[in-house]
Amino acid sequence: MPVIGLEVHAQLRTDSKLFCGCSTDYHDAEPNTHTCEVCLGMPGALPVMNESALDFGLRVSLALGCEVVEEQLFYRKNYFYPDLPKNFQITQYEFPVGVDGSITIQAGDGERAVGVRRVHLEEDPGRIVHMRNRSLLDYNRSGVPLLEIVTEPDMESPEEGREFLQRLRTTLEYLGVFEPLDGAMRADANVSIEGGSRVEVKNISSHRGAERALRYEITRQRNMLKRGSEAVLETRHFDEETGVTRPMRTKEEEADYRYFPEPNLPLIRVDEGMAGAAAEGVPELPDQRRERFREEYGVTDEHAKRLTAEKELADFYEDVAEAVEPRAAASHVVDELLGELNYRELSLDEWFEGVGRETAVEWETEIVEMLRGGEITDVSATDVLRDVLDEGRSPAAVVDEKGLTMEGADEALKCVEEVIGEHRETVEDYLSGKEEALNFLVGQVVRRSRGKISPREASDLFDERLEEEK
Ligand SMILES: [Zn+2]
Structure with missing residues (x-):
């Protein structure tokens, strides 16, 4: 059985950076426009802790069932790299935000808890853009708050790794602390097989990528074992395009980082007020919502699970279920709509962007209503849905024009x-x-x-x- 542990970095959706007032919105900005002396690492610049980043960290810790660490401290992790102009990264080390939590994942036919060892805050480095014969630096990302979530080595297959990342992502979305943009969640994995050394795989950027990277790495280690050699303790880089892992620099030992407390930031004391405010910021989470969907709407467990797997989808479903029979709505959304969207490689978000969220809710409601009322047949309903998605026309308009009413049928x-x-x-x-x-x-x-x-x-x-x- 392989042994897998994950270290996940998620960008927190605060307005400003972790230790300065610069905007965190680096996606559409000109390079190096959201910077100041603090996030450029100028000598003598003083960091000031962003309280909402800490609040977000506390919410995540509570949602994952962690014990909140009452006295927290930031450290300097020293290393040299061009994306890190001050030559150290400010990160929590011995006293993180939370410890000892868990996330429940599907494992085979049952469920299993994957331990979360720690949740800590740290700053993101800048971004290096490699071009043909030069490399450019953009420090807009430098200082963006990251939450690092470290698991116990509790996962046993690539599917479980993928499932964990998906669950974590959904939880962060429900908490409203995370913007699911490209690159906003990255992971490193520790993988070993029976009796082999631990290999660290870096640069995993999606849950699909995680499954591929883990599968490749496990096969590689098994093949080595078959040939009589053994995987060595090393760090490898996952190439998303080719799906293979390649060796990187040898791993620094922890001692190489020369951690010491950041002298410019005070000890953080999490008092009752802060912990209470964070607890209030924890909304209904995916598992609770799934349970409620089953009870309140009488939908099957499978439907409840699919519907709550994304916050956006669960919200959409609830809006539709308000207007029509909830079980009929659940089967149409899960069994028909998701399939047709998937076939078009269209996300719910993209569909909303195209026609407007309100209209999408209205149209979906209309189709379910017509089906329930016996106005159209199952076959026509599929036809209507396809035209609604492909041509952006209302179901009523499609039915009229194509004569898809029962008489038409x-x-x-x-x-x-x-x-x-x-x-x-x-x-x-x-x-x-x-x-x-x-x-x-x-x-x-x-x-x-x-x-x-x-x-x-x-x-x-x-x-x-x-x-x-x-
Ligand atoms: Zn700044």
């Missing part, structure tokens, strides 16, 4: 019957396995309905009608 069915009656030989061909015979039949229906029935719909209707004869 009756017409369509009648049309299909007629074609079957008139072209029995072709039908037999199709039934005996000649797939292309279906094209002819579909063409007949489309022509007869003067295009009112789409080829896709006609084909679905034939499938349904001829299913029993096959």
Whole structure:
């Protein structure tokens, strides 16, 4: 069984940086415009602790069931690298924000708690942009607050690593302390297999990437063992594009960093007021919401789980369920909408951006209502949803124009019957396995309905009608 532990860095969504007033919004900014003497590491500049970063750290610690450390201290971690102009990173070391928490993940058929050893705050370094023959530095990111979450080596497969990252990400989103942008969450993994040395894999930037990186690394270590050699204690870099890990510089020992307390920052005392305020900032979390969905809306556990896996989706579902029967809404959202979005590689967010969130809720409600009221058939509902997504038109407009009402459906069915009656030989061909015979039949229906029935719909209707004869 492989042994896997993760160290996750998540950027906190504060307005300003961890130790200065510069904006944390570096995504659209010109390079080096959100900087000052503190985050550029000028000699003599004094850091001032950002209280909302600490508040966010406390909320995460509480949500993960950690024990809050009452007296916290920042340290200097010394190392030289161009993205770190003052040659040390300010980070919490012996006295972090929280210790001893856990996250429950799906493991095989059951669930298992993965221990969270510690949660601590630190500053992000700057960003190096490598070009063909030079490297450029952007310090807009320098000093952005990071929360590092370190797990116990409790995971046993790449899937579990992926599941952990997904759960953590959802929890951070629910807490409102994290903006799920590219690069806002990065992870390093420690991996070893039976009797082998521990290898650290750096530069994992997504939960999908994590699964790939872990799978590659485990296979590599197993192959080495088979050939009679053994993985050495080292740090490797994961290349997202090729999906392989490559050796990096040898790992610094902890002593190489010469940690010592940051003399310009005072001891932080977390009093009852701060802890209380943070506790109030912890909303209903994914597992609690899942439980409530089952009780309040009577949806299946599988639906409840899927719906609460993303905060955005859970909010959307609740808005729809307010207007229509909740169970019907749950099955349509999970079984139809998510599938069609996924097929188009469209996220819920992107769909909202296109048509507006309110409209999206309205349209989804409309489709479920029409289905429930028996105004359209299941087949037409799928057709409507596809047009709604592809063409950005309202369900009512699609139904009207295509004549997809029940009467329209009756017409369509009648049309299909007629074609079957008139072209029995072709039908037999199709039934005996000649797939292309279906094209002819579909063409007949489309022509007869003067295009009112789409080829896709006609084909679905034939499938349904001829299913029993096959
Ligand atoms: Zn600054």
